[in-house]
Amino acid sequence: MSRGKPPRRSHSARRPGSAGTPNPPGQARPGDNSAGQRRTGAGKPGASGPRADAGKPGRAEAATGADTGADEPRPAGAGKPSGKGRRPAGSGPAPEVHHHDVRHNNPVTTGPHSIAANDIKNVIIRWVMHPSARWLPLLLACAALVIAQTTDPRGPVGQYALCLSFAVLAVAAGAVRVLIRRTPSVAAVGALSLVSVLATVGGWLSFQYAAAHADIDVTGQVQVAGGKLPLTGRDNTVTFALGPAELREPRERLRLTLTVSDWDPSAPACTYRTSATAYLMNGGAPAQLPVRSGHPLDFVLTSGTTSVRIQVTLADKDPGRNCRTDVRAVSAVLHDS
């Protein structure tokens, strides 16, 4: 093998799996592994096939020569030490070389692991660099996005922020992977594909988590199940309820926001003379919470409950004032802790 630069290979020949121009029998070019032969020590160790600089003598090559010459018997056909790596006998001590560096990805070293790792790596590289694989990460990301959308996730968008970030990353990396056409390096292409696929997986998992634990807004579905509005000194109780349809997705808690206001805003202000208390009657651990208008109340629900009933009772701080009061559920959100 010559020490100089190997002849420049055609673009197609650099791609693993591509047909390229077949070499004449017995004229395998440096670095060419098209004949299915195991590479020798010539060329950069581990850089089989796709690297444009395959066959280029490098430092590891020199080290290989030194190492194999000094410590281990060189297998037959393992490649002669090329110019730089060749040292005349007795020219001084061999340069210090780490065994780990030398044996890594060296197909000629003993032991089955290095060879297997190299084969796996080659396979992965072939997959990653295969022309048809260009679209796969992007398609995977888009498919995950479409499927996620079709599940009609509930809850505010903010809860899916992580999932959306992953999706953006996955699509962006996949798109860049598709757009790279000119002399892609294995490292860049592999990194983009890996990032895209991992982001897709991460996004999908975070979506599943968010969908399972997302807040569910049931504001419009809270029914007045008992009592009559406006509340007065005599009719001072109203019951709000959620049924099985609203509770079909189990959540641990209900965050309920009530407003207490004067029934007729053109009448004298009166509600400030009253106090309201909310009681969880059904669907969770009995609770009794003072109502502050516009401030959320949090009720712990029983697991798997199909009905929640909350009774609000108004009390006059100053009895006999005939206040007419409106109580409304302005927000109801099922949520996990």
Add this chain to the structure above:
Amino acid sequence: MTSAAPRRRASVGAVLLVLTALAASACADDRPPTLLDQRSVSVGVKNDQPGTGEEAAYKFAGFDVTVARHLLEEVGAKGHFSSVPSENRSQVIADGDQDLVAATFSITPTRMKDTDFIGPYATTSQGVMIRNKDAGRIKKLEDLKGRAVCTWKGAISFDELNREAYRSISVYQVADASRCIDDLRAGRATAVSTDQMILYGFTQKYPELHVVPGIVVGSPNDYGIAIAKKYRADCRKLSDKLRDYLNGTDWERDFALSLPSIANHVQNWQTEFKPSAESVGQLSCRDAPAA
């Protein structure tokens, strides 16, 4: 060389001008507008309601006037009183024709959106007033069934009596309180309905009239002194003074002097007509009642 000196002078002048402008802008008054700096604060009051707001010999008297005068004096201002009709009470504040309105003005959530209130300085239920000679026949609301009840424009009781619950009562509305009193005295109306505090005030002037203690309509009224929202800082100062007024004994003294008909005839009148100091914080200088 000869032109250098004038140019330098011009530069120095320009710099001084800029510095002066900057200093002036830095010293500019960015305090909120106040009406308490004025020598006299204009206050709109009623002039035809004995006990609460009445004008006699060009002098205004009544509990509204007493409270407004007291609060203004406490902040070092002096009130200049003039009459305002009930239906114009919000408008004169919005137009800036009056700085304050203390005219048995009920605090409602709707009014609080447009006007700030310093209050409540008094609380009263709505009721009815009849002639003394009808006192034996009319003791409860049902006794007014089919009878004419007079109210006037701007009085909240008109809206209240037009509710479904009082459908059997024949309610009509006139321009002002004096017309209703005339109708009642002349027998054209069986009763007059408005706030009990106002009605008791009329009984001081017309002893032949009588407030029915057993008839209460709607929810109680809280009276506040209206002030434009742009004077929020003044509103807070005055409401602090009102809180002090309610916490002391001056309120009882002034109320009993202005409305002896209540102090002499209503048991526990302090409990019924005096608001709590706490309620001042719930209704004063706010866009909506505190919940």
